[in-house]
Amino acid sequence: xxDAKWAEVLDQVSEKFDVEDHGKYELExxxxxxxxxxxxxxxxxKVRLERxxxxxxxxxxxxxxxxxxxxxxxxKVYSDTDVVHTFSAFREVDGEWQKFDYPx
Numbered sequence: 001x002x003d004a005k006w007a008e009v010l011d012q013v014s015e016k017f018d019v020e021d022h023g024k025y026e027l028e029x030x031x032x033x034x035x036x037x038x039x040x041x042x043x044x045x046k047v048r049l050e051r052x053x054x055x056x057x058x059x060x061x062x063x064x065x066x067x068x069x070x071x072x073x074x075x076k077v078y079s080d081t082d083v084v085h086t087f088s089a090f091r092e093v094d095g096e097w098q099k100f101d102y103p104x
Contacts, residue, residue: 001087006036006051013040013049020046030054031078046092056082 001009013019017040027033033054040047055078064072090097 001051001085006085006087009049010038013038017042027052027054044091048090048092048097050088050090052086052088054084054086055079056084 010022019038019040021039022037024034024036027035033052035050035052037048037050057076058079059077061075061077062072063075089100091100092098
């Protein structure tokens, strides 16, 4: 989702619904990763829309020890120029956010 389209979605939600919360936060495990969200009350209940922005993963490298107790980890190499935007929608069910299932 482009920046312009996300701004359009935010404007439409703000005009049509009662916005309860809107903000953004950084992702701790992803350099320059950020989540922007908006929560509002709709006819189907409380809804949360999120747009996650992360650098594109260029490669991954899994390493692990062969000895007992040796740790393993996955190292990711992120792009300096390319970013990926992901859109997600959730609704509140019994106090917990449940992701919308999109038809295939």
